[in-house]
Amino acid sequence: MEATYAVDENRLTDFMGQITNDLGGAYSVAMVKLGDELGLYRALRDDGPATAAELAARTDCDQRYLEEWLAHQAASNYLSYESGSGRFRLPPEQALVFAEEDSPVYMIGGFENAISTIENQPGVAAAFRTGGGVAWGDQASCMFCAVARFFRPGYLHNLVQHWLPALDGVVEKLERGALVADVGCGHGHSTLIMAKAFPNSTFIGFDFHAESIAAANEHRDAHGIDPERVRFEVAPADGFAGGPYDLVACFDALHDMGNPAGTAARVRDRLKADGTWMVVEPNSGDRIEDNLNPVGRLFYAGSTMICVPTALAQGHGTALGGQAGQARLTEVFRSGGFSSVQRAAETPFNMVLEVRP
Ligand SMILES: C[S@@+](CC[C@H](N)C(=O)[O-])C[C@H]1O[C@@H](n2cnc3c(N)ncnc32)[C@H](O)[C@@H]1O
Structure with a gap:
């Protein structure tokens, strides 16, 4: 028997928006762990904005992986992206959360x-x-x-x-x-x-x-x-x-x-x-x-x-x-x-x- 639901399309759209955000957060967990473990946030904090190639040289990581990781971080508002230079930047507020162990909001x-x-x-x-x-x-x-x-x-x-x-x-x-x-x-x-x-x-x-x-x-x-x-x-x-x-x-x-x-x-x-x-x-x-x-x-x-x-x-x-x-x-x-x-x-x-x- 086919079930009938009285679905409110607007509520469904809002809820799918929430779930997209929630899933984005869930997928970010491993991405943030990579950034911490490989020293990527600290490298961006200490030596400023970088392209994937520049960050690869600084951190001894593979450029192709960094291209993907950096794009994800920019899509997450964890880094900002300067399209002219192709560089990614760790803003000071994000640095407090990801790179400053003694900050009150280190997460x-x-x-x-x-x-x-x-x-x-x-x-x-x-x-x-x-x-x-x-x-x-x-x-x-x-x-x-x-x-x-x-x-x-x-x-x-x-x-x-x-x-x-x-x-x-x-x-x-x-x-x-x-x-x-x-x-x-x-x-x-x-x-x-x-x-x-x-x-x-x-x-x-x-x-x-x-x-x-x-x-x-x-x-x-x-x-x-x-x-x-x-x-x-x-x-x-x-x-x-x-x-x-x-x-x-x-x-x-x-x-x-x-x-x-x-x-x-x-x-x-x-x-x-x-x-x-x-x-x-x-x-x-x-x-x-x-x-x-x-x-x-x-x-x-x-x-x-x-x-x-x-x-x-x-x-x-x-x-x-x-x-x-x-x-x-x-x-x-x-x-x-x-x-x-x-x-x-x-x-x-x-x-x-x-x-x-
Ligand atoms: C959430 S951790 C908090 C640890 C620490 N106080 C902190 O704030 O970082 C809870 C701690 O309680 C300890 N604990 C749990 N039950 C215990 C018990 N019955 N006797 C002694 N320690 C216990 C655990 O081993 C753990 O270290």
């Missing part, structure tokens, strides 16, 4: 995360059937690096400048000399940024993923920071040691933990009575309707492919998801014995919660 980590979600897809598809998880350590090969690279610019430009000062009395303690735990620290960028800013304080980063802890210790050594003052240890969030701490921080990690209530109880147990738990989470509203926007779209995809599988793999049957919202997170804090929860700061991507006993 290469976001593209690398998109690659991770594609690599993770077979494992996650199997988990959809079973309701099981995909362990953090079993996910895409460079996902840990991608995640660290994605979050670092936000920490670099907000943590010391805006987020810590928004917490009552915390900067004064850090300046005098405080004991700090960074739980779920991953590659330790957040820990090292704080450690550099507050040389009188001592920092311990904890994560249950041994490879990430090894990378964090390497980063610490590369920055020449005293291992007596900053160290990284393998430990689960609901069983980390030491303290009593003046400050415990969790950066984009609580929602990945399979036992967030156990983590809250552990933090409460290890925190000084006047201590602070700083919880940085994806910025989201409490209702699905609040998150149906471009940022929510990115986070729900990351949550489906990375965060929920990570949490469910831990065997507690809980997965907060990357868009848990402040109300759901507050239930977790209260279950751990915390009574005060304030939104201290936010960016389009993150909210910073001040959680106190």
Whole structure:
């Protein structure tokens, strides 16, 4: 039997326009990765506009491939094209996104995360059937690096400048000399940024993923920071040691933990009575309707492919998801014995919660 649909031609045209854009973005993921990995963006930033032949000479890449890549980048508004000279230019705004690792809008980590979600897809598809998880350590090969690279610019430009000062009395303690735990620290960028800013304080980063802890210790050594003052240890969030701490921080990690209530109880147990738990989470509203926007779209995809599988793999049957919202997170804090929860700061991507006993 032939199905009949009441199709509105204008809506269909609009939707196909959206899908063409979406597919264009999806195909750009591999193209941006090429530009980063082969040093093409950096070569255009450092030595200015180039034809394909000039860029081939600068980067030791094949001219024919570069002709195609450059045309794609110009069609994407990632490069501009000067038709008279046949040169392609990396505009300054695009350079901040693709070539400046310390810029607040550096997005290469976001593209690398998109690659991770594609690599993770077979494992996650199997988990959809079973309701099981995909362990953090079993996910895409460079996902840990991608995640660290994605979050670092936000920490670099907000943590010391805006987020810590928004917490009552915390900067004064850090300046005098405080004991700090960074739980779920991953590659330790957040820990090292704080450690550099507050040389009188001592920092311990904890994560249950041994490879990430090894990378964090390497980063610490590369920055020449005293291992007596900053160290990284393998430990689960609901069983980390030491303290009593003046400050415990969790950066984009609580929602990945399979036992967030156990983590809250552990933090409460290890925190000084006047201590602070700083919880940085994806910025989201409490209702699905609040998150149906471009940022929510990115986070729900990351949550489906990375965060929920990570949490469910831990065997507690809980997965907060990357868009848990402040109300759901507050239930977790209260279950751990915390009574005060304030939104201290936010960016389009993150909210910073001040959680106190
Ligand atoms: C999205 S990453 C964020 C890493 C880091 N805080 C950052 O912002 O770059 C989440 C981190 O939580 C860690 N994690 C997840 N569950 C954990 C658990 N139960 N105990 C300790 N770490 C955990 C993962 O290994 C991972 O490093």
